[in-house]
Amino acid sequence: MRYLTFALTKGRLADKTLALLEKTGITCEEMKDKDSRKLIFVNEELKMRFFLAKGPDVPTYVEYGAADIGIVGKDTILEEGRKLYEVMDLGFGACRMCVCGPESAKPLLASNQLIRVATKYPNIAKDYFYNKKHQTVEIIKLNGSIELAPIVGLSEVIVDIVETGSTLRENGLKVLEEVCPLSARMVVNQVSMKMENERISKLIEELREVI
Numbered sequence: 001m002r003y004l005t006f007a008l009t010k011g012r013l014a015d016k017t018l019a020l021l022e023k024t025g026i027t028c029e030e031m032k033d034k035d036s037r038k039l040i041f042v043n044e045e046l047k048m049r050f051f052l053a054k055g056p057d058v059p060t061y062v063e064y065g066a067a068d069i070g071i072v073g074k075d076t077i078l079e080e081g082r083k084l085y086e087v088m089d090l091g092f093g094a095c096r097m098c099v100c101g102p103e104s105a106k107p108l109l110a111s112n113q114l115i116r117v118a119t120k121y122p123n124i125a126k127d128y129f130y131n132k133k134h135q136t137v138e139i140i141k142l143n144g145s146i147e148l149a150p151i152v153g154l155s156e157v158i159v160d161i162v163e164t165g166s167t168l169r170e171n172g173l174k175v176l177e178e179v180c181p182l183s184a185r186m187v188v189n190q191v192s193m194k195m196e197n198e199r200i201s202k203l204i205e206e207l208r209e210v211i
């Protein structure tokens with residue numbers, strides 16, 4: 001039997017991902033050691049391999065077949081636009097992709113004026129405004145602390161993740177429009193889905209039972 005390889009997302013989603021896998025009996029104790037610099041972990045008994053990667057890299061590993069299965073946020077799946085199967089909503093990591101800004105930016109969203117949109121998600125932002133048949137927007141790519149942009153005058157609005165709403169509140173910003181709900185998803189390589197159908201289907205069933 002060949003090894004089934006899992007690409008898991010580092011950071012916020014990691015602990016919940018490992019906890020969920022553990023509920024189905026998929027364990028990898030070594031992976032919990034936060035001080036370890038080891039990159040790949042093997043469970044010989046289950047014939048499975050696991051590694052943690054930056055979110056945007058997870059769909060890349062899965063599309064190329066370097067990982068059979070990935071666990072990653074829906075935002076990253078949409079942004080990366082890779083060829084893969086999204087097979088399951090895992091429920092955790094729930095948040096929303098939103099257009100946010102100061103209340104004063106609301107009329108701009110309904111006008112024909114060109115607006116600047118700062119975001120870590122340029123493809124999601126572009127698609128959203130294109131589908132809304134909105135006026136052309138200028139997308140400004142940032143890598144973090146996106147809420148700063150309208151405060152310092154870099155953009156009129158932002159497209160970003162909202163979870164509790166605290167970051168917006170503490171910076172005098174509001175949700176102006178909702179783009180889509182988000183959560184962690186399981187994704188599968190298109191060839192692996194055929195070649196390893198039995199093992200992957202069994203895994204999906206087991207995950208369904210514990211979610």
Ligand SMILES: Nc1ncnc2c1ncn2[C@@H]1O[C@H](COP(=O)(O)OP(=O)(O)OP(=O)(O)O)[C@@H](O)[C@H]1O
Nearest residue numbers: 010011012013055073074075076093094095161163
């Ligand atoms: N409040 C939140 N903010 C950001 N992402 C969230 C939030 N809640 C859940 N998520 C999910 O967690 C993933 C982001 O995880 P994390 O915050 O570790 O990465 P990141 O901040 O984008 O990475 P980095 O720190 O490398 O820039 C998102 O892709 C999203 O699906």
Ligand SMILES: O=P(O)(O)OC[C@H]1O[C@H](OP(=O)(O)OP(=O)(O)O)[C@H](O)[C@@H]1O
Nearest residue numbers: 144145146160161162163164165166167
């Ligand atoms: O609604 P909230 O619960 O406040 O969560 C949303 C905030 O969390 C994320 O930022 P993150 O902490 O990842 O930092 P970053 O902006 O540097 O990416 C996101 O980009 C928002 O800024």
